[in-house]
Amino acid sequence: xxxxxxxxxxxxxxxxxxxxxxxRIFTEETDLWWKRGARYRFGEEHGVIRxxxxxxxxxxxxxxxxxxxxxxxxxxxxxxxxVAFSWRGRxxxxxxxxxxxxxxxxxxxxxxxxxxxxxLPATVSESGLRNARRRADDLGGTLEVSPVGERGxxxxxxxxxx
Numbered sequence: 001x002x003x004x005x006x007x008x009x010x011x012x013x014x015x016x017x018x019x020x021x022x023x024r025i026f027t028e029e030t031d032l033w034w035k036r037g038a039r040y041r042f043g044e045e046h047g048v049i050r051x052x053x054x055x056x057x058x059x060x061x062x063x064x065x066x067x068x069x070x071x072x073x074x075x076x077x078x079x080x081x082x083v084a085f086s087w088r089g090r091x092x093x094x095x096x097x098x099x100x101x102x103x104x105x106x107x108x109x110x111x112x113x114x115x116x117x118x119x120l121p122a123t124v125s126e127s128g129l130r131n132a133r134r135r136a137d138d139l140g141g142t143l144e145v146s147p148v149g150e151r152g153x154x155x156x157x158x159x160x161x162x
Contacts, residue, residue: 018080019080019081019104019105019106020079020080022104023079023080023081023083023104024079026083026102027051027083028050028051030049030050030051030059031048031049031050034049038090039089039090040089040090041061041090042061042069042071042090043061043063043067043069045063045064046061047061047062047063047064047067047069048061048062049061049071050062051074051083051085053074054074054077055074055076055077056074056077057073057074057077058070058071058072058073058074059071059072059073059074059085059086059087070088071087071088072085072086072087072088072097073085073086075099075101076101080104081103081104081105082101082102082103082104083101083102084099084100084101084102085099085100086098086099086100087099087100098113098114098115099112099113099114099115100112100113101113101114104161105161106161106162107160107161107162108158108159108160108161109158109159109161110156110157110158111155111156111157111158112154112155112156112157113154113155114148114152114153114154114155115152115153115154116148116149116151116152129143129145129155132155132157136157136158136159139159139160140159140160141157141158141159141160142156142157142158143155143156143157143158144156
């Protein structure tokens with residue numbers, strides 16, 4: 001799969017903050033870091049992506065006219081240490097989703113993404129994976145990508161903190 005160059009730009013900012021502050025920024029300012037573009041948003045006019053309701057809540061996109069699209073459900077909400085949620089892409093069916101789990105501790109950040117959908121094709125452009133692997137290596141961390149079942153994929157990105 002080749003992604004058009006307009007969709008591949010990345011900007012990363014590392015800020016030294018405690019896990020509670022990082023969690024607050026990640027969950028309260030979601031729309032600032034959520035990827036733009038039709039593949040990542042859900043209406044003709046892009047709304048605001050945000051976590052709504054904390055534990056037992058949901059991830060939503062709220063539009064200017066008041067309509068709300070449920071992007072996913074919050075599975076785990078542990079302020080300062082962990083948030084896990086499901087995410088549905090624009091073309092996903094009602095039962096399809098990707099599970100995202102972000103864990104922060106005093107010494108490590110771990111991002112786990114599990115998809116039981118189509119998995120990785122036999123011939124995949126590794127530009128995104130290569131960048132994630134390089135970024136993990138640069139930070140003294142690791143990237144693991146593994147098939148799950150017949151169609152799924154799990155990605156685990158870990159980097160040390162501090």
